[in-house]
Amino acid sequence: MSAWPGFLRRTPLGTEADRATFHTLHTASLASPALRQGLTGASAAQAVPHLRALLGSPAVALTDTAGLLAWDGDGSHHAGHVPALIGPAVEHGSTRTADASDLPCEDPTCPVRHAIATPLVVEDRIVGVLMAFAPQPSAGLVLATHEVAQWVSGQLELAELDAQRTRAMEAEVRALRAQISPHFIYNSLGAIASFVRTDPDRARELLLEFADFTRYSFRSHGEFTTLAEELRSIERYLILEQARFGDRLRVTLQVAPEVLPVTVPFLCIQPLAENAVRHGLGALDGVGRLSIVARDLDHECLIEVEDNGVGEDPERVRRALAGDGSLDSVGLGNVDARLRNAFGDDYGLVVETAPGAGTKVIVRVPKFAPGVHA
Amino acid sequence: MIDSWAALVGVVLVAVTTLAIGTWGLRFSRTTSDFMVASRTVRPGLNASAIGGEYLSAASFLGVAALVLTFGADMLWYPVGWTAGYLVLLVLVAAPLRRSGAYTLPDFAEARLQSRGARAVCSVLVVAIGWLYLLPQFQGAGLVLRQAVGAPPWVGTLVVSLVVLANVTSGGMRSITFVQAFQYWFKLTALLVPAAVLVAVWVGDGAVNPADADGPGSAGIWSIPLGEGGAQGLYVTYSLIVATFLGTMGLPHVVVRFYTNPDGRAARRTTLAVLGLLGLFYLLPPVYGALGRVYAADLADGGATDTLVLELPRLMLPGVGGDVLTGLLTAGAFAAFLSTASGLTIAVAGVLGQDVTGRRYGDRRLSGVTAFRVGAVLAVVVPGVLALASMDVGVARVVGLAFAVAASTFCPLLVLGIWWRDLTAAGAVAGLLVGGLGSGFAVAWTLLTTATEGWAPVLLGQPAAWSVPAAFATMVVVSLATRGRSRVDARRFMVRLHTPESLPLDRG
Numbered sequence: 001m002s003a004w005p006g007f008l009r010r011t012p013l014g015t016e017a018d019r020a021t022f023h024t025l026h027t028a029s030l031a032s033p034a035l036r037q038g039l040t041g042a043s044a045a046q047a048v049p050h051l052r053a054l055l056g057s058p059a060v061a062l063t064d065t066a067g068l069l070a071w072d073g074d075g076s077h078h079a080g081h082v083p084a085l086i087g088p089a090v091e092h093g094s095t096r097t098a099d100a101s102d103l104p105c106e107d108p109t110c111p112v113r114h115a116i117a118t119p120l121v122v123e124d125r126i127v128g129v130l131m132a133f134a135p136q137p138s139a140g141l142v143l144a145t146h147e148v149a150q151w152v153s154g155q156l157e158l159a160e161l162d163a164q165r166t167r168a169m170e171a172e173v174r175a176l177r178a179q180i181s182p183h184f185i186y187n188s189l190g191a192i193a194s195f196v197r198t199d200p201d202r203a204r205e206l207l208l209e210f211a212d213f214t215r216y217s218f219r220s221h222g223e224f225t226t227l228a229e230e231l232r233s234i235e236r237y238l239i240l241e242q243a244r245f246g247d248r249l250r251v252t253l254q255v256a257p258e259v260l261p262v263t264v265p266f267l268c269i270q271p272l273a274e275n276a277v278r279h280g281l282g283a284l285d286g287v288g289r290l291s292i293v294a295r296d297l298d299h300e301c302l303i304e305v306e307d308n309g310v311g312e313d314p315e316r317v318r319r320a321l322a323g324d325g326s327l328d329s330v331g332l333g334n335v336d337a338r339l340r341n342a343f344g345d346d347y348g349l350v351v352e353t354a355p356g357a358g359t360k361v362i363v364r365v366p367k368f369a370p371g372v373h374a
Numbered sequence: 375m376i377d378s379w380a381a382l383v384g385v386v387l388v389a390v391t392t393l394a395i396g397t398w399g400l401r402f403s404r405t406t407s408d409f410m411v412a413s414r415t416v417r418p419g420l421n422a423s424a425i426g427g428e429y430l431s432a433a434s435f436l437g438v439a440a441l442v443l444t445f446g447a448d449m450l451w452y453p454v455g456w457t458a459g460y461l462v463l464l465v466l467v468a469a470p471l472r473r474s475g476a477y478t479l480p481d482f483a484e485a486r487l488q489s490r491g492a493r494a495v496c497s498v499l500v501v502a503i504g505w506l507y508l509l510p511q512f513q514g515a516g517l518v519l520r521q522a523v524g525a526p527p528w529v530g531t532l533v534v535s536l537v538v539l540a541n542v543t544s545g546g547m548r549s550i551t552f553v554q555a556f557q558y559w560f561k562l563t564a565l566l567v568p569a570a571v572l573v574a575v576w577v578g579d580g581a582v583n584p585a586d587a588d589g590p591g592s593a594g595i596w597s598i599p600l601g602e603g604g605a606q607g608l609y610v611t612y613s614l615i616v617a618t619f620l621g622t623m624g625l626p627h628v629v630v631r632f633y634t635n636p637d638g639r640a641a642r643r644t645t646l647a648v649l650g651l652l653g654l655f656y657l658l659p660p661v662y663g664a665l666g667r668v669y670a671a672d673l674a675d676g677g678a679t680d681t682l683v684l685e686l687p688r689l690m691l692p693g694v695g696g697d698v699l700t701g702l703l704t705a706g707a708f709a710a711f712l713s714t715a716s717g718l719t720i721a722v723a724g725v726l727g728q729d730v731t732g733r734r735y736g737d738r739r740l741s742g743v744t745a746f747r748v749g750a751v752l753a754v755v756v757p758g759v760l761a762l763a764s765m766d767v768g769v770a771r772v773v774g775l776a777f778a779v780a781a782s783t784f785c786p787l788l789v790l791g792i793w794w795r796d797l798t799a800a801g802a803v804a805g806l807l808v809g810g811l812g813s814g815f816a817v818a819w820t821l822l823t824t825a826t827e828g829w830a831p832v833l834l835g836q837p838a839a840w841s842v843p844a845a846f847a848t849m850v851v852v853s854l855a856t857r858g859r860s861r862v863d864a865r866r867f868m869v870r871l872h873t874p875e876s877l878p879l880d881r882g
Contacts, residue, residue, distance in 0.1 A: 228415065228636070257416045258551060258634050263475065298746070299477055299724050367477040367633060370484055373870070374475075 027053045028151065035155035038163065039120070039128050044069035051130070051152070055144055058111035059133040065090050065126060075112030075133060078103055086129040089117040093126055095146050097137065111135045116142050118149035122156050169337060184240075191244040206243050209236045217267070224342070224374045227269075227294065227301065227365075228260040234273045234292065241277055245288070248281065252291040259294050259301040263374045264365050265338045271331040272305040272361045279309030279359055299367050306360040312353045321349065332361075343369050380701025381522035381684075388708045389537050392716075393544075416634045420555050422647030425631045427557030429456075429648075430655060431507075431714035432514035435561065435707050437770025438656070440679035442663025443670070446596035449663075451611060452770055453656035455618025455777075457649060463623045464645040469638030470792045470871035477633045479626060479784055480725065486791045486867060489799035495806045497725045499783050500626045502810070503776055504722035505757045506817065507625070510772040511715045512761035514680065515708070517769075521681045522704045528762055534708075535758045538715045542723065542754075543747045551634060557713040558651060564706025565658045568687055568699040572665055575690050584664035587671065596667070606832045609839060614774065617838030621777030624784025626725075627717035637875045662686060680769050683707070722753035764821060774836070775817045782809030782841040786849050794853075795868055801853030809845025813837045 014022070031050035034043040044062040048070045052060040059073030061082060068082045081103055089096045098115040105112065112133040120128045130149040134141055188210055195203035213236040216229070231253075238251050273292065280288025289308040294301060320332050336349040343366055350362040416424075434456065441449035476482035480496040483489070512531045519530030576582070585597040622628065635641040666673065666682045669689050673679055684707065687699035726749030731740055740748060783806050790797045790805075816837035825831050833840065873879055 260415050261633060261636055298720055299728065300742070368475060368481040368485070370488070372475075 024054065031152075032155055035152060036159045036162065038159040039064060039069070039156055041069050047152075048072040051148060054148055055132050055141065057132045057134050057141060061131040061133075062128060063131065064128045069128070073133070075105075075107075075110050077107075078105070078110075078112050078133070082131065085115055085131065086117050089119050089129050090126055093119055093121070095119075095142065095149075097142065099137070116145045118145050120149055120153045120156060122153060122160055127156060169334070169341070187244055188240045191240070195243070202243075206240065209239050212236055213240065217270070219266070222374065223266060224263050224372060225266045226260065226374050227262045227264050227303075229374075230264055230267070230269050231255060231260070231292075231294070234270050237270065237273065238277070238290075245281065248286060249277065249288045249290065252289075253293075254291070255294040256296040258296040259367075262301045262365055262367055263369075263372055264363075265335075265342055267331075268335050268338060269303060269305065269363065271335055272363070275332070276305050276307035276309075276359070276361075279311075280307040282309050297364075301365045301367060303363040303365070304360060305363075306358065308358045311355050311357045311359055313355060314351075314353060317351045317353060321351070335363075339363065339365075342372050380697040381704040382701075384701040384705030385519070385522060385708045388705045388712065389533070392709075392712050393537065393541055415636045416551050418635070418640050418643035419647050420551060421631065421634055421640075421644045422651055423555035423558045424551045424634075425554075425628060425644065425648050426651045426655065427554040427559075427561070427713050428627055428631065428717040429625075429652070429714070430558065430561055430710060431773065432511050432518075432707065432710050433770040433773035434655070434659065435565065435710040436514055436517070436680050436683050437510075437773065438659035439662035439666060439683050440681075441770050442660050443666040443673070443682055444679050447598065448607065448611060449770075450660060451614050452618065452774065453659060455615055456622070457652040457656055458619050459622025459777075460645055460649045460652065462619050464642060464649065467623045467788050467792060468632065468641040468645045471629070471788065472632050472635050472641035473638045473871050473873075473875065474867075477630060478721070478724065479624065479629055479787075482791065483787060483802065486864070487797070487799040487802055488863075489803070492799050492802050492806070494729070495803050495810075496784075496787070497729045499779075499806065499810055500725045501722050501753075502814065503624065503780050503783075504626055504718045504725075504753065505760070506779060507773060507776040508715055508718050508722075508753070508757035509761050509764070510769040511711050511718070512758050513764075513772075514769045515711045516761070517680050518684065518704060518707050518711075521684045522700075531758060531761050534711050534715060535754050537712060538719055539750060539754050541712070541716055542719050542750045554713060554717075557709055558655075560709055561706050562655055562658075564702050564709070565655070565662075565683075568703055569658050569661050571695075571699060572686060572690055573661065576665055576668065582668050584667040587668040606829065610832060610836045613778075613836035613839035616842050617774060617778040617781045617836070619781075620785040620838070620842060621779075621781035623788055624780030625777075626721035627714070630721060639874065659683070665690070719750055719753045723747075723750035725749070726752055771835075772821075775813075775820060778836070778838040778841065779810065779813045779817060781838050782813040782845050785842065786845045790846070790849050790853075792871055794850075795864055796853055796857060797849065797864075798853045798856045800856040801849045801851075804852040805845045805849030808848040809841055812841040812844055816841065 027050050031047040031054070034046035037043045039062070048060055048062050049072045051062070052072045057073070059071065059075050059078075061071045061079075062069045063082055063086050065086075066083070067086075068079050071079050071082075085096075085098050085102060095116065095118040098117070100113045103112055103115060113135050114133065114137045116132045116134075118130050119126045120130060130145060130152055132141055132145045188206075192203050192206045192210065195206065213233060216233040216236075235253070238249075242249050242251065269292075273290070276290045276292075277288060280290050282288075291304075291306045293304040293306075295304075317332070321336050322333070332349065332351075340348050347364055347366065350364075351359065352362070353359040434453070438449070438453050441452060471482065474482055474485055476485050479500055480493045483496040484493040512534055513527075515534035516527030516530035519525045519533065520527050632641050632644070635644055662683050666679075666686055670682060670686055673682055673685060684700055684703055687696040687703065690696070691699065723746055727742070727746035731748040731752070732742065732745035733739070786805050786809060787802055791802070816834040819834045820831070823831075869879070
């Protein structure tokens with residue numbers, strides 16, 4: 001690390017060619033954040049001045065497949081010709097040029113005499129066209145336009161990946177909502193039925209708990225909820241599980257009332273509790289001990305879900321957190337991803353486990369994060 | 375001193391209990407059978423007691439009586455203002471602040487203005503106000519221990535600093551609402567029981583009217599507001615009213631307590647309860663001041679009036695009875711230092727831990743807990759050293775200055791931020807700087823000089839009357855000048871602040 005500054009001092013800016021390269025890379029990096037948002041009017045308007053700087057031509061335009069999104073540089077009175085000019089490029093999927101006959105103009109000083117149109121391709125699909133305009137035809141500019149279009153396509157592909165990741169995460173939350181297993185429903189109703197004759201009051205209470213539990217879990221709106229709501233739902237879940245397992249499931253809840261209003265991602269603790277119940281019931285002595293602790297750490301809140309089950313190989317947990325779905329832990333990776341998404345990478349899940357030593361999952365949540373509210 | 379055993383026992387008991395609760399307080403557990411989340415949300419009454427416990431500091435416990443003894447009825451504006459501040463908080467701030475979801479004042483600035491710069495300025499101000507408020511707590515502690523056991527003043531400052539530091543770094547007592555609530559009732563009892571006994575003694579002695587007693591100043595001047603002082607007295611009074619009425623909402627350790635309320639409605643109920651509890655408490659210190667004029671007039675001549683509350687039982691009731699009452703009062707005063715200083719230290723350490731010690735320096739970055747602990751050390755050491763270095767300026771006066779800074783900075787931010795859509799980040803930062811620098815200069819000048827002649831000490835000793843309007847005006851003017859930059863989602867945020875949670879509404 002320390003060698004860098006000295007190295008820079010000896011040859012401050014490199015050769016002429018080096019400097020040109022640095023300049024080009026810098027210009028490209030300026031355009032990249034806008035393009036990473038996908039191809040829209042707003043992102044095109046932000047990116048197109050930097051693209052013009054890259055190409056060094058008097059005017060540059062970005063279009064989608066239907067028409068102009070943004071124009072930068074002189075001769076914007078030609079914007080009306082754009083739909084006709086991009087037609088061939090979109091149709092054939094290759095770079096097309098156009099000359100003055102396609103760009104009728106009254107102004108003799110207008111620099112827009114020739115046009116180069118290169119399609120932007122994302123996953124084999126043409127999503128738009130990059131156009132460069134020049135007074136004279138030049139093979140160099142055609143080549144440059146082609147290369148820049150390739151680069152823009154790459155950025156747009158990354159944007160598409162980002163969007164896909166978000167969509168996948170949302171889909172997983174929907175799946176989590178619907179993931180209450182058929183077994184849980186069947187077994188809960190069975191347990192309730194067994195009380196109907198012997199203890200009708202308890203059966204009624206359990207049925208109401210079941211109704212409230214499903215209403216919360218199937219809730220369709222809102223990405224966030226309060227810790228109080230989430231814990232209430234977990235409480236109902238545990239009451240139903242205890243009705244079924246009786247003494248085989250022992251639960252300790254220790255919650256500081258000060259952290260109940262904290263905002264947390266919807267269904268971010270409940271999957272952890274379900275995992276803990278499942279692991280705990282598989283414990284060696286057959287008695288599952290589960291403890292849920294929520295503590296107040298000034299500007300943060302700490303939630304620990306612990307069981308006395310058989311534990312897990314830490315390496316497998318690491319893979320599950322990285323997105324491997326083979327582990328028998330519902331939604332661990334998904335909970336981790338959503339916590340990081342909402343609060344930043346400092347707030348990922350921490351899992352303490354080893355074979356035969358039980359599992360403890362630790363969640364930290366800040367009391368305030370910009371843009372996060374229930 | 376042999377006759378100080380009761381006071382020593384009181385101090386040791388309070389310190390040990392505080393540390394014990396801080397260390398083991400979290401070990402209470404419950405099982406599902408008797409656990410219902412809904413029933414465990416903090417009720418407004420309990421939360422209000424906790425706010426009272428944290429809010430009633432040495433200034434309230436010792437300072438008010440001393441000021442009333444020395445300067446007379448004018449000084450009743452201090453307790454009046456410290457209570458009425460919650461009325462302003464109730465009407466203008468409580469519910470919207472809770473609905474904003476902000477935990478600290480910098481959080482509110484960031485959420486409302488979407489500006490890291492405004493957040494940074496607020497963080498600096500939180501630390502400044504916290505240190506200014508901690509200073510008299512540590513000074514007062516030195517006074518109390520000197521009075522109780524004859525130790526030199528630095529011993530008390532050191533003991534309180536260490537107890538607070540140990541308590542905060544070991545886990546803190548902030549988290550336990552119940553403990554803070556208990557602190558309120560303990561302080562109230564510690565002040566109420568001796569007051570009842572002493573009033574009985576006073577009645578037995580023939581109930582001399584304090585106004586007629588042979589105290590400092592003539593009776594008319596002592597008992598009539600603005601008996602002397604003319605225009606300057608009037609200015610000081612109004613300035614004090616502005617500072618205390620508007621400063622309460624900007625105290626870092628008070629605001630975080632509102633987060634504990636489940637919703638805006640509960641926040642309002644809590645504030646209402648706080649008003650009642652503080653009103654009850656503040657009936658008592660003036661009783662000590664008035665009795666002091668009858669029985670302890672020579673204290674005022676000596677200038678060491680901050681110890682009045684502790685001296686009075688011994689002067690009025692020589693013997694074991696007086697010792698026991700003094701012990702109770704000393705314990706109450708010590709509890710006042712510890713609870714307020716702990717709350718402030720946690721607030722300051724939280725900001726320092728997040729924005730200063732928790733940052734990455736080179737390749738190294740402290741973990742969250744370590745950063746918080748280092749922040750706590752800084753939060754205690756700076757005012758501790760200042761308390762040892764600076765001379766005695768009067769506990770209630772310095773607290774009054776802390777209120778003036780809070781009123782000149784966070785009051786405009788909160789009031790305009792909540793009630794005026796066009797407040798911009800640039801306007802807020804400009805107003806915070808004008809208010810903060812103006813009142814800050816006044817504080818520094820007051821703490822460092824001893825001049826008492828002319829208008830300068832009056833204007834700078836009680837700056838709120840000019841610094842608060844200046845801050846408001848700056849925020850409004852600069853916001854209007856930068857109006858184009860006001861954000862579209864400010865409107866959405868206002869909707870969140872002002873609609874009750876029960877209303878079905880898309881707040882995303």
